[in-house]
Amino acid sequence: MFKKYLSKLEIIIDWAQSILTEKQFIFLSSVLVGISSAFAVIVLKTFAHWVYVFATYINGILKLSFINSILPIAGLLLTVLVVKRLLGGSIEKGTPQILYSVAKKASIIPKKQMYAHIMTSSLTVGLGGSAGLESPIVVTGAAFGSNYAQKYKLSYKDRTLLIGCGVAAGIAAAFNAPIAGVLFAIEFLLVDVSISAFTPIMIAAATGAIVSEIVLDETVLLNFRQQQEFDYHKIPFYIMLGILTGFISIYFTRNFQKTEHFFHRLKINPYKKAFIGASILAVMIFVFPTLFGEGYESIKVLAESNPGEILENTLFSSFKDNSWVLLAFVAATMMMKVFATAITLGSGGNGGNFAPSLFVGSYVGFVFSKFINLTGLTNLPVSNFTMVGMAGILSGLFHAPLTAIFLIAEITGGYSLMLPLMIVASISFAISKQFEKHSMDVKELVKKGHAFTSNKDHNVLSTLDTNTIIQTDFLTLSPNDNLEKLVDLISHSNQTYFAVVDSENHLLGIVNFNNIREIIFNKYRVKYTLVKDIMIQPLDVVYPFNSMETVMNKFEKTKATYLPVVKDEKYFGFISKSAALEAYRSKLRSMTIE
Numbered sequence: 001m002f003k004k005y006l007s008k009l010e011i012i013i014d015w016a017q018s019i020l021t022e023k024q025f026i027f028l029s030s031v032l033v034g035i036s037s038a039f040a041v042i043v044l045k046t047f048a049h050w051v052y053v054f055a056t057y058i059n060g061i062l063k064l065s066f067i068n069s070i071l072p073i074a075g076l077l078l079t080v081l082v083v084k085r086l087l088g089g090s091i092e093k094g095t096p097q098i099l100y101s102v103a104k105k106a107s108i109i110p111k112k113q114m115y116a117h118i119m120t121s122s123l124t125v126g127l128g129g130s131a132g133l134e135s136p137i138v139v140t141g142a143a144f145g146s147n148y149a150q151k152y153k154l155s156y157k158d159r160t161l162l163i164g165c166g167v168a169a170g171i172a173a174a175f176n177a178p179i180a181g182v183l184f185a186i187e188f189l190l191v192d193v194s195i196s197a198f199t200p201i202m203i204a205a206a207t208g209a210i211v212s213e214i215v216l217d218e219t220v221l222l223n224f225r226q227q228q229e230f231d232y233h234k235i236p237f238y239i240m241l242g243i244l245t246g247f248i249s250i251y252f253t254r255n256f257q258k259t260e261h262f263f264h265r266l267k268i269n270p271y272k273k274a275f276i277g278a279s280i281l282a283v284m285i286f287v288f289p290t291l292f293g294e295g296y297e298s299i300k301v302l303a304e305s306n307p308g309e310i311l312e313n314t315l316f317s318s319f320k321d322n323s324w325v326l327l328a329f330v331a332a333t334m335m336m337k338v339f340a341t342a343i344t345l346g347s348g349g350n351g352g353n354f355a356p357s358l359f360v361g362s363y364v365g366f367v368f369s370k371f372i373n374l375t376g377l378t379n380l381p382v383s384n385f386t387m388v389g390m391a392g393i394l395s396g397l398f399h400a401p402l403t404a405i406f407l408i409a410e411i412t413g414g415y416s417l418m419l420p421l422m423i424v425a426s427i428s429f430a431i432s433k434q435f436e437k438h439s440m441d442v443k444e445l446v447k448k449g450h451a452f453t454s455n456k457d458h459n460v461l462s463t464l465d466t467n468t469i470i471q472t473d474f475l476t477l478s479p480n481d482n483l484e485k486l487v488d489l490i491s492h493s494n495q496t497y498f499a500v501v502d503s504e505n506h507l508l509g510i511v512n513f514n515n516i517r518e519i520i521f522n523k524y525r526v527k528y529t530l531v532k533d534i535m536i537q538p539l540d541v542v543y544p545f546n547s548m549e550t551v552m553n554k555f556e557k558t559k560a561t562y563l564p565v566v567k568d569e570k571y572f573g574f575i576s577k578s579a580a581l582e583a584y585r586s587k588l589r590s591m592t593i594e
Helices: 002-019 022-062 068-087 096-104 113-126 134-151 158-173 178-188 197-214 230-265 270-289 297-303 307-311 323-346 354-375 382-398 401-411 418-435 441-449 456-462 481-493 525-527 548-558 577-591
Strands: 499-501 509-512 561-566 570-576
Touching: 002 022, 022 113, 022 134, 022 158, 022 197, 068 113, 096 134, 096 297, 096 441, 113 134, 113 509, 134 158, 134 354, 158 178, 158 401, 178 197, 178 401, 230 323, 230 354, 230 382, 230 418, 230 441, 270 323, 297 307, 297 354, 297 382, 307 323, 323 354, 323 548, 354 382, 382 401, 382 418, 382 525, 401 418, 481 525, 499 570, 548 561, 548 577, 570 577
Parallel strands: none
Antiparallel strands: 499 509, 561 570
């Protein structure tokens, strides 16, 4: 039955493509991709929410505080089972794969990504793994956009644009925050986008938010309706919070990577690795139950008037009225969250760091403001600092300050906190950027030259292959040739640069026609001058494995128009600066979304 309706829908879309203009079809496509992404959000969020409700119910009725520890073990083992048996033994996790697909795979994302992350992340996070669903949501939305574009034979630009639509719709639906969805797509994915390209992205984000609003219960989403008025006298404390969240972001990034890499390096059976990781996670959740799942419910508790409720059903429930015990518990949970998330993902689970960043940010804001209040220094609005802290960590981890600012503004139901959000997010971003050049999610890819960064030139050059512009058909000279041979070669070719090589093709030097014009037009000197007498050493050489950014830096440094290429210690060819620039311009045109 489902296939029958899907077939009818495809017929309608084919018909629409035949009668609509290219731009109109993109607008229609952005709506369809937005709807698809929204339903992925609905499935994931609903499943995760009801598992949390079930676990809480069991805890409340049976007083089995260990149930929250058992579920993550089952979740991680089931995730590994699904990956092994249903997904071919592997799955590309995390949002960096989207950047890699855009940069290196012409925006082609495999079909299985449309369902793989829904299956695996629902098991991991839904059953209590300490990670977030937003990264799987974003990847799923991007996969919908890419595969839709492939089916209807759209261009690279349009594929990339629809990937952006899927990303924007996913974030918009997950938080009912369309503006944040648009900004996340722009900051995270689209390197160069014109104003006209904003329209389909906005349509997709609005569509995702509308579908989410209609179908999802508000309790499933992270939102706040209670906040205190902003007092400009508290600005110095918001500045301090910005500094604190900046350094906590660095702490999160470095410890997450160390812990995750530790598990990746373990060469043991995947089920055994998942069990070991899940067992450690189980102990952590037993002591700190709020590490269970996304943790959004605990964020809401902290932002409300009775944060002591967070200690219920914990080992410290008898101290829920003690502010200092509460503060210590929240601070310890905040510091442990990074390890819980890294263990969840490193041992075989699937999820992301978006929700953990909001979790840690809210806890940082709560701890900071609550501590200041307990010392009697002043009276800070704890709920405001709890919410603003989320923007600080999100901005610091993902290097996306605009997304952080508008996301928290939207989920708090207004823009009254805009000024403190701007202060905290910008300071945190500046500090994190100073110590961590790239955001946590793309750091490893950037090291390999595979990912987009905030530097447009680097982004474009990273997509070019040096080997494609090497010219290997240049004529060569021997050091003992006289210039009569050189004159003959010049008269029968368009070359102005010649490599001088020995019998084994080792590069000895180069000859530039423009530097020897006086000699060439002197018949006597041509007859009695050898090539070795006029050749010069190249200012630099290029190797085929050099990145295009390295090649362009060599051209810039030497001011040369041609550089010789050496492969396996032998002369291989020449690279022309004009050819490199033309390749750059061509790639830039193809990557600019209009």
